Amino acid sequence: MMSASKASRLGEEIWKTRIDKVNSELVVLTYGTIVAQLCKDFDSDYVEVNKQLDKMGYNIGLRLIEDYLAKSNTMRRCANFRETAEMIAKVGFKIFLNITPTITNWTSDSKQFSLVFDENPLADFVELPDDGRAQDELWFSNILCGVLRGALEMVQMQVEAHFISDVLRGNDTTEMRISLIRYIDDELPPEDD
Amino acid sequence: MVIYSFYIFDRHTECIYSKLWLPPSAAAAAAPATPATANIVTGDGAGSVTLAPRGGPHNTDRRSVKVKASDDAKLIFGTVFSLRNMVRKLGGDDDAFISYRTGQYKLHYYETASSLRFVMLTDTTTLSMRSVLHQIYINLWVEYVVKNPLAPVEHKGGDGVKNELFELGLDQFVRGLM
Amino acid sequence: MSYYFAIIGTQDNPLFEYEFGTSKQGGDGQAHFNDQARHLNQFVLHSSLDIVEEVQWTNGQSYLKAIDKFFNNYISCFITGSNVKLLLLHQPPSSPGGGASGLGAAASTRSSTSIAANPTSPQTEEAVKNFFTEAYENYVKATMSPFYRANMEIRNPVFRARVVAAGRKYL
Numbered sequence: 001m002m003s004a005s006k007a008s009r010l011g012e013e014i015w016k017t018r019i020d021k022v023n024s025e026l027v028v029l030t031y032g033t034i035v036a037q038l039c040k041d042f043d044s045d046y047v048e049v050n051k052q053l054d055k056m057g058y059n060i061g062l063r064l065i066e067d068y069l070a071k072s073n074t075m076r077r078c079a080n081f082r083e084t085a086e087m088i089a090k091v092g093f094k095i096f097l098n099i100t101p102t103i104t105n106w107t108s109d110s111k112q113f114s115l116v117f118d119e120n121p122l123a124d125f126v127e128l129p130d131d132g133r134a135q136d137e138l139w140f141s142n143i144l145c146g147v148l149r150g151a152l153e154m155v156q157m158q159v160e161a162h163f164i165s166d167v168l169r170g171n172d173t174t175e176m177r178i179s180l181i182r183y184i185d186d187e188l189p190p191e192d193d
Numbered sequence: 194m195v196i197y198s199f200y201i202f203d204r205h206t207e208c209i210y211s212k213l214w215l216p217p218s219a220a221a222a223a224a225p226a227t228p229a230t231a232n233i234v235t236g237d238g239a240g241s242v243t244l245a246p247r248g249g250p251h252n253t254d255r256r257s258v259k260v261k262a263s264d265d266a267k268l269i270f271g272t273v274f275s276l277r278n279m280v281r282k283l284g285g286d287d288d289a290f291i292s293y294r295t296g297q298y299k300l301h302y303y304e305t306a307s308s309l310r311f312v313m314l315t316d317t318t319t320l321s322m323r324s325v326l327h328q329i330y331i332n333l334w335v336e337y338v339v340k341n342p343l344a345p346v347e348h349k350g351g352d353g354v355k356n357e358l359f360e361l362g363l364d365q366f367v368r369g370l371m
Numbered sequence: 372m373s374y375y376f377a378i379i380g381t382q383d384n385p386l387f388e389y390e391f392g393t394s395k396q397g398g399d400g401q402a403h404f405n406d407q408a409r410h411l412n413q414f415v416l417h418s419s420l421d422i423v424e425e426v427q428w429t430n431g432q433s434y435l436k437a438i439d440k441f442f443n444n445y446i447s448c449f450i451t452g453s454n455v456k457l458l459l460l461h462q463p464p465s466s467p468g469g470g471a472s473g474l475g476a477a478a479s480t481r482s483s484t485s486i487a488a489n490p491t492s493p494q495t496e497e498a499v500k501n502f503f504t505e506a507y508e509n510y511v512k513a514t515m516s517p518f519y520r521a522n523m524e525i526r527n528p529v530f531r532a533r534v535v536a537a538g539r540k541y542l
Contacts, residue, residue, distance in 0.1 A: 025515075032517025039518070062346045066339040069306050070331035077306055091272055125515035125528045154204070154307040186308070188271055189206040 005019075007086045010072065011094030018071050019095055028124045035140060037130070046137035054138070057146020065151040068092055077155070081180050082106070084157065085113050088148065097121050101176075114164075117174040128168050135170065139163045149177060156184040195316040196367050198299060200266055201334070201354070204308035206274070208266035208346040210355070214367060267311055275301050291323055303327055311333070325370065333362045372488070373402040374542060375412040376462040376534065378510065379455065382524040383420055385413075385532075387510075387525040394539045396485050404462070412444075416458050421445045433507075434500050437461075439490060444453055445490035449503035457510070459501050461490045488542065498541045505537040 035053065042048045068074075072091055078084040079111075085103050093099050101115040122141045128134040139145075145161040153157045158181040165171035201210040256283030273290065279291040292301045294317055301319075303311045303326035311326040337359040338344055378387040390402035390409075392492040404412065426435050428448050440447040449457040486495045511531040513519065 029515065029517070032515075036517040048287070059346065063339050065307055066305075066309075066335045070335040073331075074306055076289075077328075125512050125517075127513070127516040127529070129518045130526055139471060156308065189204050189274060 002103050004086050004090065008094075008100070008145075011091040011100070014071050014091065014095045015098060023122070024121055027152070028121065031143070032126060039134075041140070042132065044131060046134060050137075050139050050142045053142040054146035054149070056146075057143035058150035060143070061144075061147040061150020061152075062154055063117055064096070064147060065098040066129075068095070068151065071095060080155075082113075084152070085115075085178075089115060092151070112177065112179040115176045115178065117176070120167075120174055123166075123168055125175075126168055139166060140168050141166070141174070145176060148176075153184070158182050158184055167176040194319045196319075196371055197314040197316070198207055198362070199314075199329075199367070200269060200310075202266075202270050202310040202312070203348060204348070205349075206270060207349070208263070208270065209351045211262065211266055212360075212363065214371075268337040269300075270310070273300070273310065273312055277302070277304065291321065301326060303330070305330055329363065329366065333359055333366065337362060372398055373462045374538065375402070375404070375416065375462075376506070376538070377413075377416055377458050377460075378506075378525065379416075379420065379456040379458060381455060382522055383417070384522060385524075386455070386522070387530075388413075389531065389534055391535065392540075393486070393540045393542055395542070400539060408462075412460055415441045416445055416460055417447065418428055419448070419458065421450050421457065423450065423458075434503060435456055436496055436499075438464050438481070447496075447499045447503070449500075449506060449507060451510075455510075457506055459499060459502070460494075461499070463488045502537050502541040505541070506534050509533040509537070 020148045034056075035049070038049045038052050042052070068091075072095070078087060088191070089101050089103050093101055098122060099117065099119055103113055104116055105114040106112070110142075120141055122144070126140060128138060128140065139162075142163065145163065148161045151157055159178055160181055161176060161178045163175065164177050165173055165175045167174050196210065196214050198213045200208055229260045276293065277290040279287050289304070290302050292299055294300075297317070299315050299317050299319055301313045301315065301322035303323050305311075309330070311327060311330060313322050315322060337356060338348075338354055341353070341356060341358075343358065348354050372393040373390050374393070376389045376391070377385055380386045390404065390412075392398055392401045395401040406465075408461060418441075420440045426438050426448075433449055433451065435448040435450060437445050437447045443462055445461040445463075446537065447459045447461065452459070486492070486498045489495055509530055510525070513525050513527045514521075516527070519525075519527075
């Protein structure tokens with residue numbers, strides 16, 4: 001099993017050597033525009049916007065995992081869900097967003113944990129609309145939940161991910177909760193007649 | 194080193210890409226027909242596979258060739274899938290099935306964590322092609338197929354795999370090895 | 372000693388306004404406009420926009436310094452590349468010593484050299500420039516929010532807090 005510090009080093013190394021960098025403001029403004037446009041398109045139905053963001057993230061995750069595997073040179077699976085969490089936080093988030101969220105609040109069965117984001121590059125400059133609802137309903141960075149769901153599905157883990165707090169809403173922290181639902185079995189080839 | 198053929202199987206066990214490389218002599222003989230009509234001939238049900246490309250003008254029944262090729266792919270997948278499962282059962286989950294060899298050819302296998310399976314058939318003297326398959330995955334598959342925004346995520350029926358960059362890159366890479 | 376700060380959009384529409392007083396030399400940071408002046412300030416600022424439009428083409432600078440004067444009100448302007456104007460109305464104490472009568476002559480001499488009492492001095496120009504620069508930086512950040520549209524009123528409380536801080540720091 002890969003130790004936490006080894007995962008950090010791996011993330012750091014990939015970030016330094018194998019990642020093409022892009023202007024962060026370009027990313028922030030692009031993502032912000034997408035969210036704002038969704039809010040407009042769905043008439044500020046924030047529940048629906050959250051859903052759409054999650055869906056977009058899911059489709060990104062399905063592809064992004066391949067890039068992750070290629071860049072991290074992963075040749076074997078994580079031994080358990082705790083190791084998976086380490087790799088998500090210290091390698092995945094590191095190489096794609098250059099942040100390392102803190103892993104915390106494990107349940108005793110090691111099937112649920114939280115990622116606490118000390119910084120969130122997607123949310124720089126963002127001020128939620130003050131229509132009295134966005135603060136309670138919109139999860140601005142919800143795309144990240146979808147990304148994790150999609151990426152983990154490709155490596156045979158069905159998970160559920162959602163935000164439970166966000167500094168944009170005035171909470172003290174930005175926290176995402178991730179629960180492992182099940183490991184997905186290999187698909188079997190169809191029986192030949 | 195001679196490389197005979199190459200296959201990619203997705204997580205739904207479907208063959209989403211296959212390519213055959215003919216030895217120069219057979220290719221010349223098959224020149225009037227398109228190279229794609231060449232295929233691997235499987236023997237009887239005992240699973241012995243002979244790799245004599247059935248080149249030559251006498252083989253013109255493309256439909257049966259196509260069926261044959263897809264049968265081959267299914268057979269190969271069945272074989273590597275069973276072997277991989279057996280390997281894991283005996284050697285533990287971290288053990289990996291890498292290759293097997295017959296009197297005629299050697300089959301190399303590489304599986305990604307996302308359940309993509311890469312298979313390559315070469316002559317018997319070839320050393321491990323695992324790193325080659327890994328290179329194909331990270332340098333060609335991820336770059337040209339996964340990162341192509343127009344390609345679908347799931348490649349049902351090989352959809353979106355056969356783009357020019359991937360085909361060209363693969364052909365160059367493999368020919369560079371031979 | 373009072374200031375009135377406003378941001379004017381490209382359609383000459385107000386985006387943001389804030390009244391404050393000096394925090395230097397024992398100032399309480401409160402604006403001391405009377406009710407009538409409050410309403411007047413908006414007109415004064417608005418009428419100075421004509422002058423801004425004349426001056427803005429005469430030099431390539433963003434900071435146009437004090438561009439207008441209306442009785443005892445001095446107006447400084449900072450214009451952004453996107454033609455948004457940051458305007459500061461600056462009202463020194465109407466009669467020297469009048470505002471600080473309780474503190475005696477010593478206080479009034481000291482305040483006579485202060486930024487607040489000398490709207491045209493180089494130090495004041497510099498202080499106002501610093502204030503504008505900081506306000507502009509924060510304005511840019513506020514408008515980078517994806518939910519902000521051009522020429523929309525800035526209601527962001529964080530932005531307001533930062534302008535308040537800049538006012539306290541420089542003026």
